Amino acid sequence: MKPELNLDKCMRCGACVGSCPANAIFLKEYTLEVNDDCTGCGLCINVCPMGAFSKGGK
Amino acid sequence: MVKQGDILEYDVLVIGGGPAGSTAARYAAKNGAKTLVIEKRQEIGSPVRCGEGMSLAWLDELDIKDTTKWVSRYMSGARIYSPGGYMVEINEEYAGNEVGGVIERDAFDRDMARLAAEEGAHFMVKTSAVELLKEDGKVVGAKATHLGKEFEIHAKLVIGADGFESQVGRWAGIYEAIKPKDIMTCFQYRLTNIDIDADFVNFFMGSGAPGGYAWIFPKDEKTANVGLGVQLSRLDGSKTPKDYLDDFIDSHPGLKKGKPIDMVAGAVSVTHPPERSVADGIILVGDASRVVDPITGGGIVSGLKQGKIAGEFAAEAVAEGRTDAEYLKRYETLWRDKLENKLWRNYMAKEKAMELSDKMFDKIIDALSELDLKKVNVETVLEGVRKKYPGIMEEIEKML
Numbered sequence: 095m096k097p098e099l100n101l102d103k104c105m106r107c108g109a110c111v112g113s114c115p116a117n118a119i120f121l122k123e124y125t126l127e128v129n130d131d132c133t134g135c136g137l138c139i140n141v142c143p144m145g146a147f148s149k150g151g152k
Numbered sequence: 153m154v155k156q157g158d159i160l161e162y163d164v165l166v167i168g169g170g171p172a173g174s175t176a177a178r179y180a181a182k183n184g185a186k187t188l189v190i191e192k193r194q195e196i197g198s199p200v201r202c203g204e205g206m207s208l209a210w211l212d213e214l215d216i217k218d219t220t221k222w223v224s225r226y227m228s229g230a231r232i233y234s235p236g237g238y239m240v241e242i243n244e245e246y247a248g249n250e251v252g253g254v255i256e257r258d259a260f261d262r263d264m265a266r267l268a269a270e271e272g273a274h275f276m277v278k279t280s281a282v283e284l285l286k287e288d289g290k291v292v293g294a295k296a297t298h299l300g301k302e303f304e305i306h307a308k309l310v311i312g313a314d315g316f317e318s319q320v321g322r323w324a325g326i327y328e329a330i331k332p333k334d335i336m337t338c339f340q341y342r343l344t345n346i347d348i349d350a351d352f353v354n355f356f357m358g359s360g361a362p363g364g365y366a367w368i369f370p371k372d373e374k375t376a377n378v379g380l381g382v383q384l385s386r387l388d389g390s391k392t393p394k395d396y397l398d399d400f401i402d403s404h405p406g407l408k409k410g411k412p413i414d415m416v417a418g419a420v421s422v423t424h425p426p427e428r429s430v431a432d433g434i435i436l437v438g439d440a441s442r443v444v445d446p447i448t449g450g451g452i453v454s455g456l457k458q459g460k461i462a463g464e465f466a467a468e469a470v471a472e473g474r475t476d477a478e479y480l481k482r483y484e485t486l487w488r489d490k491l492e493n494k495l496w497r498n499y500m501a502k503e504k505a506m507e508l509s510d511k512m513f514d515k516i517i518d519a520l521s522e523l524d525l526k527k528v529n530v531e532t533v534l535e536g537v538r539k540k541y542p543g544i545m546e547e548i549e550k551m552l
Contacts, residue, residue, distance in 0.1 A: 107201060109337055109419030112317035113384065115329050121317075137332060141384050143339040143417035145392040 095134045095150035099126060103146035110138040110147065154276070158303040162188045162274075163470040165294060165307035167281045167320050169196045171264045172438025172455030172462075173313030175214065178268035179463025180311075185470050188305060189268065190279040190296055197261030201418040202452075203340060203377050205353050205369040208252035210453050214460060216267075219253075222260040224371050226253045228351040234517035235358030235510040241521075251353060254369045254377070264456075284310065284323045284434070290476070291324055291433030309466050309475045310434040313459070316419055318440035324431045330442070333385040333506075334423035336364050336449055339393040340379025343401070343410030348376055356400070357517070358510045362386040364449075366400050368407075378407060381420065381449055383506060393417075422446040424499045425492050430480035437462045443491055446502040454495070458487045515541050 104126055111119045111126075118131035119138060128138075139147040154160070164180045166173045169191030181187045204224075211219065230242045230251045244251045265275060276298060285293040285304060293306040312320030321327045348354075350370035357365050363383025370376045380400060382393050394417075401407045421442050429441040437443075438455035445454065465483045469475050508516070519540040 105415070105417040107417040107419070108315070108317035109417065112315075112419055112421070113330065113332075113335055113337075117319075117322055117327075136389075137384070139389045140332075140387040141335065141337050141419060143337050143393040143419075145389075145394070 096128050096132045097134075097136065097138055097147040098150055099128065100146050100148070101125060103142075103144045105144055105146075107143065109141050109143060113137055113141045154298050154301055154303050156301045156303065158301075160188065160303065160305045162186050162305060162307045164188070164309050164311060164466045165190070165305050166273075166311045166313055167294060168313035168315060168438070168440070169193075169261070169265055169275065169277070170313060170315060170438060170455070171261055171452050172440075172459040173311065174261070174264040174268045174273075175456050175459030176311050176313060176437050176463040176466065177273040178264070178271050179460050180466040180470075181268060181271035181273040181463075183464055183467030185467040187268075187273040188307075189265070189273055189275045190281060190294075190305070191275070191277045192280040194278040195258075196265045196275070196277060197258035199416075200257045200414075201416055202257040203338075203367055203369055203379055203449075204255050204257050204371075205367065205377075206252050206255050206450065207250050207453055209249040210456060214456055221263050222256045223253045224256050225350065227251045227353050227370075230353045230355065232355045232357065232517060232520075234513040235356075235360065236514040238514055238517040238521055240517050240523075241352075254353070254371055260452075281314075281320065284320065286433075289432055291431065308433075308470045308473075311462055311466060312434060312436040312440050313438050315439045316421060318436070320434070321436050321440055324434045324436075326426075326428045326431050326434075326436065328426050328428075328442075330421050330423050331385075333363075333383060334421060334446075335384040335419055336381035336422050337384050337387065337393050337419045338364075338379060338381040338417065338449075339397050340377055340416040341397070341401075341410075341412040342371065342375065342414035342416075343378045343407060344375040344413050346374060346376060346378075346410035347406035348374075350374075350376070356380075357508075357513045360400050360403075361396060363506045366397070375413075377416075378410070379416065384419075420444055420449045420451065422449055422499075422502060425488070425495045428484070429487070430477060430484055432477040432480075433475050435462055435466070435480055435483050441487075443487075443495060446495065446499040447505070454491050458491060461487045461490065 163185040354368040361380040364381035366380035444451035
């Protein structure tokens, strides 16, 4: 399942984008998008220096 | 101004206007190639995502004479601290400019772009590549957007210089996933109103920054970039790099009263050199090709050196009319001859250093601190450690 993103914490640094093994995360003009290629591995939760990602709700 | 549906024609298209991309463009243009750099951000060099400590031992090689626009402070040396407070000092006088200075990274990136522009390279900012154009599998340019207009850039050779989060490499099919143990995730404040020795860069090893290190890079007498990097495989989501840094600052009285005037997050690869950095019609440079020093996490200097090689090679390949993968392998050989040995050596050393316990860092740095570092090299280091701790020599020799 996709992670939940708290955009208030996101610094748009790209750490998750470059680390995502599924290439499922993209920086957009004003947001960050996790697409359906996400395998739910959770790496982005750990890599984010700010803790902006958390486990998805369902 | 570019219009919807335009087709631009170039010899060389560089995607990414960081130091490696600009330097590739500089040397491609200097050697006669019609060159365009596109940068997705609206301003080259900004926002800064960097610790800003950099060696200055490469200036002659890149023919750079004027550093006044971007060196904020020259360093007298480096100090490396163990968790228990042991310290070893490396004097810049004997390190041959390897310690270098602390720079203004945004001004630096713009200066590298200026050098490219002076050679005739074109630049477009706020311009994103959205996909690579291919003909029979060969990359022949990119589709890009600028202020809501979509257009095409046709190029004989594309240079991917889009950094850690490189999409270009993935699109070209030369992407190799980085292992979590080879990714450092970093956080930094610029703190002002702090008490530091502003003539030294400082590195703090040990479990305060698991698998990485914390740094203090002085910007002026009262201000420094204070940050750290943690190995991704040692993070479980319970404590972020920011949490680690906040703890580090709390435990240093000289820093605790500091006030943050800037915050930087990011990740850096500390992996081995890639299997491949070329495909039909495309080559990669800089962080996109993972030429970051695995020990320091510094990527600028190898990116610059590789960028020069890439630019000179690109102009030659275009002039020869050969941008097929077979010919582009020459670029691989050129940059590997210059950079690969050191990158591999430092990767192996990093793999060992990451396993050291706090106690071992204390022992090693204590032993090193008694050496005459005017003559620091592998032999003097081993001798110093052997004298003090004969028992741990085996471990150290394995590491080195």
